[in-house]
Amino acid sequence: MTIYNIALIGFGGVNRALAELIATKNHLWERDLGFRLNIVAVSDLHLGSVISPNGLDAKTLVEANFAKGGFGQLSGGSSEADNETIIKTAPADIVVEATFTNPKDGEPAVSHCRWALQTGKHVVTTNKGPVAIAARELKSLAGANGVRFEYEGSVMSGTPVIRMAEKTLAGAEVTGFEGILNGTSNFVLGRMEGGLDFAAAVKEAQQLGYAEADPTADVEGFDVRLKVVILANELLGANLKPEDVTCKGISDLSPSDIEAAAKANSRWKLIGSAVRAEDGKVTGSVAPKRLALEHPLAAVNGATNAVSLNTELLGAVTITGPGAGRIETAYALLSDIVAIHAAGKSAVTKEAA
Ligand SMILES: NC(=O)C1=CN([C@@H]2O[C@H](COP(=O)(O)OP(=O)(O)OC[C@H]3O[C@@H](n4cnc5c(N)ncnc54)[C@H](O)[C@@H]3O)[C@@H](O)[C@H]2O)C=CC1
Numbered sequence: 434m435t436i437y438n439i440a441l442i443g444f445g446g447v448n449r450a451l452a453e454l455i456a457t458k459n460h461l462w463e464r465d466l467g468f469r470l471n472i473v474a475v476s477d478l479h480l481g482s483v484i485s486p487n488g489l490d491a492k493t494l495v496e497a498n499f500a501k502g503g504f505g506q507l508s509g510g511s512s513e514a515d516n517e518t519i520i521k522t523a524p525a526d527i528v529v530e531a532t533f534t535n536p537k538d539g540e541p542a543v544s545h546c547r548w549a550l551q552t553g554k555h556v557v558t559t560n561k562g563p564v565a566i567a568a569r570e571l572k573s574l575a576g577a578n579g580v581r582f583e584y585e586g587s588v589m590s591g592t593p594v595i596r597m598a599e600k601t602l603a604g605a606e607v608t609g610f611e612g613i614l615n616g617t618s619n620f621v622l623g624r625m626e627g628g629l630d631f632a633a634a635v636k637e638a639q640q641l642g643y644a645e646a647d648p649t650a651d652v653e654g655f656d657v658r659l660k661v662v663i664l665a666n667e668l669l670g671a672n673l674k675p676e677d678v679t680c681k682g683i684s685d686l687s688p689s690d691i692e693a694a695a696k697a698n699s700r701w702k703l704i705g706s707a708v709r710a711e712d713g714k715v716t717g718s719v720a721p722k723r724l725a726l727e728h729p730l731a732a733v734n735g736a737t738n739a740v741s742l743n744t745e746l747l748g749a750v751t752i753t754g755p756g757a758g759r760i761e762t763a764y765a766l767l768s769d770i771v772a773i774h775a776a777g778k779s780a781v782t783k784e785a786a
């Protein structure tokens with residue numbers, strides 16, 4: 434049985450949910466997946482940082498109601514978030530990056546990932562910044578250091594769109610996609626259809642753990658733009674940057690726009706899409722679209738996301754599932770660790786053969 438020592442960078446909704454899963458499910462993972470997780474370090478802007486080579490009790494971490502700088506009270510703790518020291522020196526096999534997504538330059542998360550990979554630690558992340566902005570560099574750094582950079586949760590939370598498209602649809606030749614890729618804006622549109630005003634709907638999405646720290650990223654389309662870049666670069670072989678993707682969000686949609694759509698048997702949805710042209714050029718866009726009720730994406734409600742992948746060999750293949758949520762996104766981190774574990778095992782098998 435394998436034990437993976439992990440360092441959590443950011444201890445907000447998602448990483449706290451991962452700690453909660455560790456507290457309740459480690460024994461099942463040990464039995465069913467062949468490993469257990471041991472938290473050896475945590476660093477959070479608000480709470481400070483702590484290293485404990487023997488491991489921190491996940492249940493205590495989740496249940497203790499730490500105040501600002503509260504990790505300073507723990508043995509091996511400090512009231513400051515010293516991410517660089519934690520990432521470089523904690524005895525971790527895997528660094529779990531779940532700090533704020535910075536849609537402009539991906540920092541400081543890009544540096545967090547770099548430090549981890551450079552010091553021979555795997556990285557799993559739900560942070561869209563480093564993936565959209567620096568995936569090529571980080572993947573090559575991971576390869577050079579014999580570790581992995583995994584980021585399933587950066588698109589559609591725990592719904593396995595990236596791995597599914599790359600592994601299960603290998604050879605089907607994806608030529609484009611369109612989808613609902615932001616849980617918050619989809620939730621907000623649905624609540625507005627029910628008569629709630631925009632600001633109150635955004636507040637609900639925040640309370641439910643769907644929204645970004647700054648929900649402007651959700652409602653202005655910036656979050657979807659990062660996801661379009663990630664999927665286009667990953668599945669269409671593009672090399673897009675966020676500024677290459679045209680972007681308009683939902684904040685200009687008024688209650689009367691929503692009402693007019695309903696009267697015309699249609700619904701507004703924020704759609705992210707990309708397509709590869711005959712000459713190989715990939716273009717991407719984010720924009721609200723009024724979809725007829727019969728459209729397959731029109732029935733996708735709440736924080737659920739869906740993406741239709743257009744393929745040469747199968748036509749459209751649509752994947753739908755949770756697009757946001759704390760536990761749902763923590764599951765994506767677990768799925769990344771499962772992938773690391775499986776890759777480690779196949780490397781060992783190859784060596785033995
Ligand atoms: N919540 C969700 O449904 C999903 C979230 N994500 C992404 O996962 C990441 C984490 O999301 P949440 O946990 O919901 O966010 P959150 O806002 O609840 O937590 C982020 C935590 O990171 C900490 N933090 C921020 N900057 C830091 C820094 N420089 N150093 C150390 N700690 C720092 C904050 O203090 C906060 O506790 C974000 O990048 C988000 O975009 C991705 C998919 C779904």
Ligand SMILES: N[C@@H](CC=O)C(=O)O
Nearest residue numbers: 615616617643644645
């Ligand atoms: N804020 C995002 C979280 C997942 O990426 C969303 O609402 O989709």
